[in-house]
Amino acid sequence: MHRNEKAAWFARVLLISLIGLIGFLLVPLSGKIGGDERSNPWIVQKGGLDLATWNPERDPVIPLDGEWEFYWNQLLTPDDFRQGLNMPHTGSVSYISVPSPWNGKLLDGIKLPAYGAATYRMVLTGLPPAEELALKKTNIRFASEIYVNGRRLLTDGQTSGSPAGYRAGNSPQLGIFSAAQGRIEIIVHVANYDYVNSGITDSLRFGLADRLIADRQLALSKDFVVLSILGTLTLIYVICFAAASAYHIRDNSLVLLAMICLLFGLYHGLMGERALFPLLEGMFSFEVLYKMKDFISVSACLSLALFFHHLHRSKLSLRITQVVSIALVGFMVVIPMLSIHAYTPIQVYVIVLYQIVQFWHFLVAAQLFVRGERGARLKLLMLCVAVLMINLYSLDTIFFALGIHKSAWLAQFCIVIFNVVMLPVVVLRFFEAYQTVNTMKDQLLRLDKIKDEFLSTTSHELRTPLNAIVNISESLLKGVEGSLSDTQTRNLSIVVDSGRRLMVLVNELLDYSRLKHGDLALQRSAVDVKAYVESVIQIHGFLLEGSSTKLMNGVSDHLPPAYADGNRLIQILHNLISNAIKFSERGVVEVTAVTIGEWMEVRVSDTGIGIAAEMRERIFLEFDQGEAAQYGGAGLGLSITKRLVELHGGRIEVDSELGKGATFRFTLPLAGNEVETLADGRSAASVRSVSSPLGVRPPEYPLYVAGKEQEPILLVDDDFANLQSMINMFKLEGRTFIVVDRGQLALETVFSRSDISLVVLDLIMADMSGYEVLGRIRERFSPFELPVLVLTARNSSEDIRIALENGANDVVAKPFESEELMARVRNLTELKSSVKLARNAEIAFLRSQIKPHFLYNALTAIAELCVIDAGQAEQLTLRLSSYLRSSFDFKHLEAMTTLENELELVKSYVAIEQARFGARLQVEYELEANLGVMIPPLVIQPIVENAIRHGVMSRSKGGTVKLLVIEREPGKVLIRIDDNGCGMSGGQLDSIMKPDTAAGGIGLWNISQRLRLLYGTTLRIDSREGTGTRVEMELPTSHILERGETTAYAAIDDRRR
Incomplete structure (x- = not known):
């Protein structure tokens, strides 16, 4: 800081300090200045x-x-x-x-x-x-x-x-x-x-x-003068706000200033001499009027806090302003609800908080003045004086309310000075805004010229490579290098379509430039409007593939020709129909036409989302998409359409209601009585073939593509181009995947298959939100059981956080690089494989935990039978061998077995236990289902073992275990295990269904989890102490082993035999 600048800085500090000191000294001196403390020779003594x-x-x-x-x-x-x-x-x-x-x-x-x-x-x-x-x-x-x-x-x-x-x-x-x-x-x-x-x-x-x-009349006159001044200032600020709004400038500080003047005027009319009381006493009681005074006072304080924050948002803390505002609003709510006696003690704290904030405002204003730039110092000084006046006003009002001052003349003076000072501040702001607008206008004119030149040059430069891309792709589609597969044809069709979209944008930019400079000339002739409409509808047929939106040509064959430029008519129709398709996910887009006098009115109607009333003019402005920016585009199509229609001498209008679609109407002049040739010299039929799509329709979904892996990845996106690009990426990786284009179809696929390893899900889809699909998946599968990789067009930290909180394992922003996407896919599929291996290892470990006392008891029983009944001992030995062989088989943890094999395992186990317990253990079988039904292994035997060990054998006299297997309804088999053992309490039942209660075997929780993952169902357990236990499960019969087929378990048994 130079010496002169330092001296000027100290001078400003001294000036603002002096102003503040004098101002705050006025408050205690105001009593003497106002005559409250003047000499009074008449003093009452002893009454x-x-x-x-x-x-x-x-x-x-x-x-x-x-x-x-x-x-x-x-x-x-x-x-x-x-x-x-x-x-x-x-x-x-x-x-x-x-x-x-x-x-x-x-x-x-x-x-x-x-x-x-x-x-x-x-x-x-x-x-x-x-x-x-x-x-x-x-x-x-x-x-x-x-x-x-x-x-x-x-x-x-x-x-x-x-x-x-x-x-x-x-x-x-x-x-x-x-x-x-x-x-x-x-x-x-x-x-x-x-x-x-x-x-x-x-x-x-x-x-x-x-x-x-x-x-008294003089005092009332002073009050009415203050009221008049504040009322006049209120009117001035309202007029200024209305004038600014007329030019689409919303300056909320003017509204706040108007409210401040109005509220403080009303407040002063209700305090002191209470000038407004005679007008209101007949309608309200004193208590209501007093509450009204306090309510208005707090409202004025709230307006001041918001006003000062609005003026200097960067310097005044939003959080502090919010805290003060909440306190003031809360007190405003309390005032009408409570009595004066109840809310007055609270008022003290609110006033103290407000006064501290006002003093802080003064310090901030003083700092702004001291550090302000040369050109802004006058305005900042006036702002500082205004804030000081508010501080003095508040202090004097407080002293008057406490009885320290006997009049509030200083408060009235300060509030008038505050508003008088703020008036030139507002004028200066308008003057600065006017200067800024003029400066920006000149800059915008220069930039607009540069922009036009850039658009024109860039558009011309883009046309050549785009033409080359489209032409080469079309020549490949037509077989210049030989025949193509369906996939190659589909991919090249996407390239051609995307290139044509870019060509449309380039042409729009060129047209915009030519229209703006008046360089576009029309080549008009008599045209058959119906033929042109049909041509454009055919062009847009490709855009509607996979969509339920229909295009209809409702133009009559008997309409007379219109006098128009054929190429520009195609452009007008293309823009309007494209716009209708974009905002109509389903329904009908229809083109009709009628004659009105010497004009033809063409109407393009859709059943889409509609257009709000305030947007109907904005949609025709250049580069202004209004609230439709989320649908893409450059915002030029409707603007160019409007100019082209006006070049033909017509007009374009739109009728619409939100949620009920829109109808665009434009007029063209009619031609003479004879139908002339088309503007470009071709027939209507040739026009209809212009730019027709050359690709094939996308396949029916779901689409299954086999790769090197058994477990497929599910790809979910409703954008055909995105899906095709992902299909190509996954094919290069040799992945197995399933492709769907709707959220509901994705859910059906996930819930109908148990082998999905990963879901790649786009968040934005037409039929349902990606978040909804994600939530439905997470209702059944945890993030470890079925990972979900989310694709989103928005990659802000907030969007990523929300996606992860809703159950996504990872997020990839679109557009994405193939290397990034595939790396994340590999990570998540490896995570799923690791979790699966860990779970299988746990199951294998649990299956291997054969209790030593079980083997000891079984061998003891066999030894005893060798003496008594050698044949029965041999049978029991074979049963034990079969049971151990099944228990120690770890190679096919995820394979399915037949119901017959599972029942054999059950019978082997039961035979061993019956040899031990004799008549105490009775087991009954009721089997009325197809024994070839495929089921997960070890879902019945552990339950039967639990019923024997912890159920009937817990009773001294033993009991009976019943196993029922019946096909209750087509496609489902019911498996029920009943015992009349000791039963379980509610607490015991809750305990055994926890994941840590397997106790060295395959617990009920493990079985229930496997059923949930495979079929979306769980075990149903009903038990009562002293009565017994029932365990039920329902399994689908989607696969039944035919004769000649062999399960993994049966094959292993055969090899061992």
Whole structure:
């Protein structure tokens, strides 16, 4: 910083510090400046004041300040004082200073509370003869009655010794009376059960009636002047906002300023002399009006906080502004709901918070002024002064509310100065905006010229390579290098279609440039509109492949020809039909035409999403897509269409309702009576063949492509080009995959197959959201059981977070590189394989855990039978061998076995156990299903083993196990295992269905999980203590082993034999 700059910086710091210091010193000095603390020779002492020397002409008004008699918690009438010879019998006399609140005062060593009732009394003596006298009260909180010489002179609210009979009231009042005897007794009843301070907080003024009336009128006039100034400023700001809005400029600071002026005007009309009370007292009670005053005050504070933040968002913390706004809004909600007594204590904290924030605003404004640039310092200085005025206004209002100041003249002055200062700030902002607009206009004109030149040059440069791409691709499609496979034909068709789309965009850019510079000339002739419509519909047929949207040509064969440029008519129809297709996922796009006088009106109607009323003009602006940007495009098509229609001398309009589609109507002049040749010299038939699609239709979905792997990957996307590109990538990798183009079809595929290894899912699809598909998948499969790789066009951190939170394993942003996509696919498929291997290893380990005591018991039984029955011992040995062979087979963990093989395993196990337990164990079989049904291995034997070991054998007398296998309905087999053993409690049942309760064998949880993954079903278990247990499962009979087929398990058994 140079020496001169440093000196200037110190000068600005000194200036703003001086302004702030003077401003804040005004608050404590305002009482003296306003006359609140001026010398008063007439002081009430010990409840009396001698006015023998009073000169009404010199001092027409006297404030009755000083020591008044004070009777706490008593409402004494004039009769009470007369009967007690000026001393009431109810208690001794105390004295209190007036004006001041009684709360906090010590009376007989006790600090008085804010809530209660009291009587004030004083006597004026030695009054000289005078005309009519008057007494004016300004602020007695919070209900009062004033008696003069035994007569009730003024009443405000209703005083009472308890809250039950109390009614608030506190408005400035003036009462007129006369004093013929030269003595005046003034008794004031005061009650308060609402406000935080109580008593006579402002001077009672006594004097000549005409002078007091004049003073009140002067005070009201000042209030109305302030109201007029603030009302005028409100109107000015509203007019400025309306004028800015007419030019599409929304300056919310003007609205906030208008609200500030209006609210502060209303607030000042409801405080002080309460100038607006006479207009409202007939409609509302005092309590409602007082709440209205507080509500308006808080609303004004909220508007100020928002206004200052709006002016300097970069400097003022949004979070602090939000906290203050929430506090103010919360208090605004509380005010109408609670009584004055209930919300007043909260008001203190709200005011303190608001005042701290206002002081912070002043410091920020001062900092901006000190560090501001030279050209902006005047505006920043005025802003700093405005913020200072608001601070002074708030402080003076607080002091007035607390009774420290007896008038709010400084607050009125500051709020007027604030708005007067803000007015030139607003004018300066408009002036700066005008200068900015002029500067930007010149820049935009230069940039627009550069843009036009760039578009024209770039478009010409793009046409040659695009033409080459399209022509070479078309020649390959036509067989220049030999015949092509269906896949090659499909891929080249996509290349041709994409190239044509780019050509359309390039041509639009060229047309836009030519139209703008007036270089486009029409070659008009008589054209058959129906033929041209048919041609464009055929061109767009390829775009609708796989879509339920239909194109219809409803133009009559009997319409007369139109007088138009054929090529430009094709362009108009192409743009309108493309637009209709883009916004119509399903339904009908229809083209019709009618003649109206010497014009033909062509209508392109769709049943799409429709267009909002405010968007109907914007859609024809250059590069303005409105709310349709998500559908792609450059925003030029409809603009060029409008210009082309106007070049023909016609007009274009749109009729639409949201959700009900749109109808574009454009007019063309009719030709003469004869139908002339087409503008380009060709027949209508030749026109219909222009740019017709050359590709073949995409295949029916789902499409299965076999590769090197057994488990397929599911590809889900509704964009044909994206799907085809992924198909090519996965083919190069030798992957096995299934392709679907709809979310519902993806769910059907996932739920109908148990071998899907990965789902590659696009989030944006026509029939249902990718998030919905993802959620449905996650309802059945965890991220480890079936990984999902999400494709999204948006790659912000927020979108990625949401996708991952909804169950995606990984996210790839479109457009993607093939290497990145395939690397992520490999990672996720390897993850699935690792999880699968880990699960199989766990199952193998559990299957191998044959209990030693089981083998010991089985061998002991065989040894005993060798002595008694050698034949039975041999059979039991074979059963044990078969059982062990099945238990130790780990090579085909995922293979299926037949129901017959599984039942053989069950019978082997049962025979061994029956040899041990004899008649205590009974097993009954009811088999009425096809034994060739394929089922997962080891889903019945572990349940039977559990029923024997933990069910019937837990009872001393044993029991019976029943195994039922029956085909209940076509396509499903029911397997049920019943036992009459000891049964289980609810807690035991919950425990055995946890993953850590296999206890060295294949637990029920393991079986249930395998069934869920394979079939989407689980075990059904019903058990009661002392009664027994039933376990059921339903399995599909989708594959039944025919004669001659061999399962993996059967083949292994054969080799071992």
